[in-house]
Amino acid sequence: MVRAPCCEKMGLKRGPWTAEEDMTLVAHIEQHGHSNWRALPKQAGLLRCGKSCRLRWINYLRPDIKRGNFTSDEEEAIIQVHAMLGNRWSTIAARLPGRTDNEIKNVWHTHLKKRLESSSKPSGQAAPKRKAKKPAVAASALEGPTSEPASSSPGQSLSTSSATGYSMASSLENTGSSSSEEFQIDDSFWSETLAMSADSSGSGMESSDTFGVDSGAPSSSNDEMDFWVTLFMQASDIQSLSQI
C-alpha cells in the first residue's frame, strides 16, 4: 500500500513558528474550528502542513494550555502515573489539565527520569550538575493570553514553585511525601491495593477523573487505564492513612 506523505514538502515552511503564523492559526481556528487539519493550512493561508498546525495548536496555542514550570504535585503525578503506565504520554497528559503530552514527555526526559535514576544510585552521585534554571523559552516568545511569566528564579530547583494557583487533587497532596521524596512501589503497596480493588470492584469506585479532569475520552478505551489510575490513587490514600 502506497501511503501518501503526511504533507507535501514542496513549498511548505518548517521550523519555528512566527508570531504572525501563530496569530493566523489561532484566528482561523477560533473562527472555523479545526475539523480538518490537512485542509486547514490552505484555508488559513499558512504555508505549513496540517500536522504541523495541529501540533502547534495542541502543544502551544490552545487557550487552555497552562505554561510555566510544573508544580511538585504535577511532577509527582507524572512519576506515579508513569510508573504504572509507562510512556503513555497522552494518557498522562489527560490527567494533568493544561499540560500537553509533549511537555510532559520533555519534563520526564529532562527532569524526572534523571531524578529517579539518580535516586536509585548510591547516594553521592546523584545530583545533576546544574539546577534547573531558565523560564520556559518559548513562553516569552508568545505574548499570549495564557502565557504566564515563568515563575522560576535563578537557582530554582526542578521541583518548581507554582505560581499558577493550580493544585492537584488532594489525593496526591495527602500522600505524605514531600516533592523530593521518590515514589516507590513495594509489596505492601500491591497487597493493599489489590485487596482494596477487590473490595471496591462493582461497588462504585470514585470517578475515574481523579484529578478533576474531564479527559473527554470515551470511557471504553480508557477503562483499563482509568482502573489503574484510580487504583493507584486509592493506594496513595491508603499509604497516607497508614502514615498518620
Add this chain to the structure above:
DNA sequence: AACAGCTTCAACCGCCCAGTC
C-alpha cells in the same frame, strides 16, 4: 570575555489505528 559543553524544549518524523468509502 570567550569558549566549550550541557540542558531544555519546540518541532519534526514515522508509525499505528480508527473511520470512511
Add this chain to the structure above:
DNA sequence: TGACTGGGCGGTTGAAGCTGT
C-alpha cells in the same frame, strides 16, 4: 472486505540558551 485517509501518539532531533572553566 480491502484500500485509503486523517488524526494521534511516541521517539528523536537540533537550535537556542545557560553554566562552568
